[in-house]
Amino acid sequence: MFPTRSSTESVSDRFDWLSVTLLLGGVLLCYYVVPLASLLFARSPHAIAGQLADPAVASAATTSLVTATASAAVATIFGLPLAYWLASADGRTETLVTAVVVLPLVLPPIVSGMVLLTLVGPETFLGEIAAANGVALTRSLVGVVLAQTFVASPFVVVTAKAAFEGVDSNLQYASRSLGKDRLTTLRRITLPLAWPGILAGITLAFARSIGEFGATVMLAYYPRTMPVQIWVSFSTRGLENAFPIAVILVGIAVAALVILTTLGRNPLAS
Amino acid sequence: MFPTRSSTESVSDRFDWLSVTLLLGGVLLCYYVVPLASLLFARSPHAIAGQLADPAVASAATTSLVTATASAAVATIFGLPLAYWLASADGRTETLVTAVVVLPLVLPPIVSGMVLLTLVGPETFLGEIAAANGVALTRSLVGVVLAQTFVASPFVVVTAKAAFEGVDSNLQYASRSLGKDRLTTLRRITLPLAWPGILAGITLAFARSIGEFGATVMLAYYPRTMPVQIWVSFSTRGLENAFPIAVILVGIAVAALVILTTLGRNPLAS
Amino acid sequence: MMVTITDLSVRRGDFSFGPLDLSISNEVFCVLGPSGSGKSTLLSILAGIVEPDRGEILIGGESVRGRPPETRSTGLVFQDGALFPHLTARENVEYAAEDPDYVRKLTRLLAVDEVLDRRPAMLSGGERQRVALARTLAAGPDVLLLDEPLSSLDEPIRRRLRDDLHRLFATLDVPVVYVTHDQRTATALADRLGILRDGRLEQVDTPTSVLERPNSRFVAEFTGNENVFEVGLETGRCGRVARLGDALLRVTAEGDSIERLLAGVDGSTATVCAHPSRITVLERSDGSVDAVRSVDSEESGRDLRMSADESSFRIPVTIERWLHEGDTYRVFVQVDGGPELTATMSRRTFDRLELARGDERTVSIQTESMHVLDPPTSSRT
Amino acid sequence: MMVTITDLSVRRGDFSFGPLDLSISNEVFCVLGPSGSGKSTLLSILAGIVEPDRGEILIGGESVRGRPPETRSTGLVFQDGALFPHLTARENVEYAAEDPDYVRKLTRLLAVDEVLDRRPAMLSGGERQRVALARTLAAGPDVLLLDEPLSSLDEPIRRRLRDDLHRLFATLDVPVVYVTHDQRTATALADRLGILRDGRLEQVDTPTSVLERPNSRFVAEFTGNENVFEVGLETGRCGRVARLGDALLRVTAEGDSIERLLAGVDGSTATVCAHPSRITVLERSDGSVDAVRSVDSEESGRDLRMSADESSFRIPVTIERWLHEGDTYRVFVQVDGGPELTATMSRRTFDRLELARGDERTVSIQTESMHVLDPPTSSRT
Amino acid sequence: AGVVGSAGGRSDPVSILAAGSLTNAFEHGLRPSLTTPVQVETHGSARIARMVADGQKDPDILAVADAALFDGPVQPSWFAEFATNSLVVAYNPDSEGGRRIADAGAGGWFRPMVDGLVSLGRTDPDLDPLGYRTLFLLELASDYYETDVDLREAIPSREQRYPETQLVSQFETGGIDAAFTYRNMAVERDYEFVSLPSAIDLSDPTRSDEYASARYTLPSGKVVTGSPISYASVIRNRDETITDVFTEQIAGEYLREFGFSVPDTYPQFTGNVPDTIID
């Protein structure tokens, strides 16, 4: 009555299949690494150092770092509540709102730039109110952050939504039946448990922010971020000048991302 | 000995806090919706219909849909193995490789375009091999897909990695102790369980692909995708002509995303 | 504090729970019932995790319908523990507690003070269960809802905790609803015992009453009164007799034990139950002539035997098989011309009896150990 | 098929498992041990989920060290079930199985055929456990590893499944390692029983041997031989006597029971254990003059009493308290001048005895029910 | 270069929205010659004109690559033309095709192109003036060199079309052998290039009638005619500082360093020029 199993048959065959599959991942990794390596190794350290000394580059680097951090923070602060709400919304609303949330990704940069200008441009309602209060919504750090947030925040929302949905609802009930209200439960149980997904979203948002060009250049050509600086360098002096700046950008981004992932691990670990 | 608890104290207060928090999400949603609405409602249906009739727009729409789908597929096929491997890699490698994976996001479009050209441009090693086999890696559908994949695939990798990490390893052991090898376990247990996160990544990748402009225009000005078409229209005929095309793009993207989320739900449900 | 449930019901997929009425004061109310009978569902409803379709729940006189779990002050120990995986055992307990001394006390009581710095994934099944219990107790709820909190523990520690919980519940003086599948725990802890079956309470009473006077075949079988059988009431050559298989028991004077037992029965049969420990397999010598008298049956012409002693049935049986269950033996015997019965006995007795398969023996059931069930409900499948 | 474990050990955080040597043939090997003693760890190592730090595992003569779980053909029922949440119960079982008939058979056996279309989240605790068991059995492994597969089930169904599993294991004829905390299940199922303590096997033997002849205080207490006490050996006015509290038992001829019991003991005390069911509380009339004779102690001048019958201790005690545990009563008594003892008895006996707190009674322990432990190991904390 | 003193009371930098081809000259020529901080923002000429027209940008100074853009979409009441530029054929000396162009020189650069021996790049005529000016150049060259074939028919193919940035990228990464570009770009970036006769390179304001024989129809239906390349600029917000910057910008010596030509007649004003400017 007990069906026997041909247990070890073709074990080696199958194991190979897994390797073959993983090979695909290796191909993709190469597709990222090779162009980057060519970017890196084609430049002399000298050229890079030279660019670093350029005050315009230094100031662009600061601007980029500050605004990308701010944008990632804004995306997180505003995006997590939206994600949480979406995660608990029912099917139809969820599908539709999710589609709306990713639309900023769909819009080509020129369109996002334009529609943002129609919302926060100097002649608009919001733009004028802000200007009256001494805040410029374009051509300012705020402008950069507005542009980056528009483009990058969907990552936080979509990824965090999936992460929230993955949290066992029993644990949330357990917390609440211990007398903790929904906010406390969210803060101390749901959020930490969803954290890996959220962190992935913040990482993406930060990376996208620091690399954002299209919408930023429309909303805030000044103060210049690194991508704008790279573009200007490229337009004025060509590849040879632009690439070292790109290398600097990559360096900054890698450092920031490593810090983000390292710090980001703590909330879970503690 | 039994500490009493002030159980219902400030329940209403706290509940308000949750609402306030959720309000932040509402603000973000408005930030997405208002510009989009202005984009939509400023155009007459007539103008949109007019653009739809334009064969250039129709062909761009087809190109966009085909290439974005292809890019999302390529990103999934190559990205999932990489994500799976990353999810099981140890801390240091993981942090570093993750940083590498998101670098394509960090690069401004002009730089990604340039570095891709150095990899697959017509004069390069790969470009020539492909050309010898009758495949053009630039100025072709393949070129578009290459550009979109470079920019969009990190979403799949990063999001799927977080999703894979969230799968209870006991379940994977359970599957394997039932005699299923790692590939089968991956396919039938890990993948379906990580699916919501993966789907989020695919959604992001698709949206980003269909909206990609910077790298695409570098690698493949022709065949034109919708973002390129919008840019051309804008440059040649201004906002009035470009926005209806953007509306069409948004329409296509929403439809595609709704289909994606709806179809995407099945693997879990069945 | 008082928990009052009125007309409560809910559907969950195919399963329909209730309607159920119940009122629990500051006592330990144990819920016993087969797997899938709705025990966890009941606790979930009380804790506010499952919203009932109908009915009312009052806690301390206030309706809690629609109120979220966090405002009910009901502490629930989940069947699977539901420990927070990102917190250590200590953090799990402290999450709920305000008083570090009390936490220390509880973790020592539950013998988990050594593993407090581990994450749930690094705890054993039983450790996890005890941490979950500590966590809920630490929150100091006004109503305690425990879902099989000791099921993964070995007998010695379970026994110890059972005693400790007993004392703790007494100090707490709150309503405790305690779901368990362990009869010993139920009888040891419960002030009252409710038997749940298919989402309905089949019997609610003190443990002793439920165990000794089950009101249905289901409760009888479920609480271990495995021997449920029909006793026939006949008026034969020797006067009025009760009959079980081929054994007869004379009903003599008013007020004697069998008369008392069968008092309320009308009709020709009564369904009777008896706990296996109340069935005594007699030594070979005891099944003797002076205890049993042969009579022949009028109808069947079979050889029947009448118990000489009118306070206990003496029943001729065949030994079928037995199981060794730790400190007891469970012996299955076939009543000649009647049902199969189960008798439990200590190892000592078992050894003395020197049973063998197919042996013809006599068992005795004291009439006062038997209990007449209400008209039979359909038996559990 | 044969599973051979040599010198196996692993560290998991603070916990160190092993070294452990064991060999299991096509038999049911039950593992009993306190919570946190490493039972689940042992199964995880066998299944290939935890890689041992040292040691060797042979399955069917082949080393499986370093071999992934899927090539070991070890079917493991996880303690928490580990059901795939995205599959229905049926799909969970079919995931592993190749033969639909066998699936049908198993799910019927385990009484889960009604809930097969539900997802794990919609199953009750016991249903989940049975589905997990069905899933593992369906895979038809060459070695079965079961981690408390019946712990969430009520007594009646557990008893039924225990019988069914017993039969099933016999047909399968594979090595079965069965972790349980339920002594009854262990004794009912096991061909051999291993007692695990702090990651080491304290005793391995047949269930009867382990229960009746525990080799340490720990095993004795853990297997329910709760009464572990010192018996003094003295040579007094009345010749050689064994002494327990204020009670004496004369050691008379060679070969009598107390002589046999204490044969291997040298020194002046022996540690002895006795199961509570082997301690009989005597009726008031039995603690009578002809059973006990007063003697005064030389040293203490206290009034000691010597059992008249040389095959059992008669010991004067004070009744302390008792617990009602389903069908038995557990009575705690204090030996005058000695340890506390526990006696279990049926309700019938308990009722007859008419005990009251503080009553002075006599208990008797037959010398052949006592078992001498090897020189005491440190007791379990 | 003259130095303009900063006028008090203005803390914001002066914003200049300019055509992409002016980026380098403004960034590295104009800016260092000023003490007033300026912010230079550059995009395609057509786009900046449109953004200003649509109110999405509000620069102090607007500078475009084609004076025709001040005939719509932006229509200022006056403007100044301040520099000219010419078309050249830049080539990649490391490539086979590039060397052929170099060898053929100003007299025969078109021959390898007609023979299909050069992978050529040019910008999209629909997108920016450089694109259609390339077509004008080819049309004028057919007459000037008296070629057998119509160069405007024979040379262009869709494969050659790129947006400007992409053209540059392709050229710099070796994707194409030769490209039609503005002279200033070739100079700025140290490209090897072939200078063309002024009869065809659209640089000479005095030849506007000759140039006008070439035309191109944009997708919008608008017809553009050949004309000299002339950069035009206008002040949109008036104050002293801006005026100072503007004056420096239209008069500056820096333009020549960056490959532009400044004919003697320049700056040349059109419309109602405010007095403050001319002074």
Ligand SMILES: Nc1ncnc2c1ncn2[C@@H]1O[C@H](COP(=O)(O)OP(=O)(O)OP(=O)(O)O)[C@@H](O)[C@H]1O
């Ligand atoms: N969310 C749900 N949806 C549908 N059916 C459910 C759901 N939860 C439980 N059930 C079903 O309801 C019945 C009662 O479940 P419940 O968990 O209350 O049983 P239980 O008495 O606690 O059993 P156990 O002793 O096995 O834990 C079961 O048959 C179960 O399959």
Ligand SMILES: Nc1ncnc2c1ncn2[C@@H]1O[C@H](COP(=O)(O)OP(=O)(O)OP(=O)(O)O)[C@@H](O)[C@H]1O
């Ligand atoms: N991954 C781990 N890391 C560190 N310690 C662990 C880990 N897993 C288990 N332990 C510890 O090892 C000990 C043995 O655990 P194990 O799960 O084997 O116990 P068990 O005998 O199955 O207990 P139970 O009957 O409670 O299930 C426990 O004290 C537990 O806390």
Ligand SMILES: [Mg+2]
């Ligand atoms: Mg339950």
Ligand SMILES: [Mg+2]
């Ligand atoms: Mg365990």
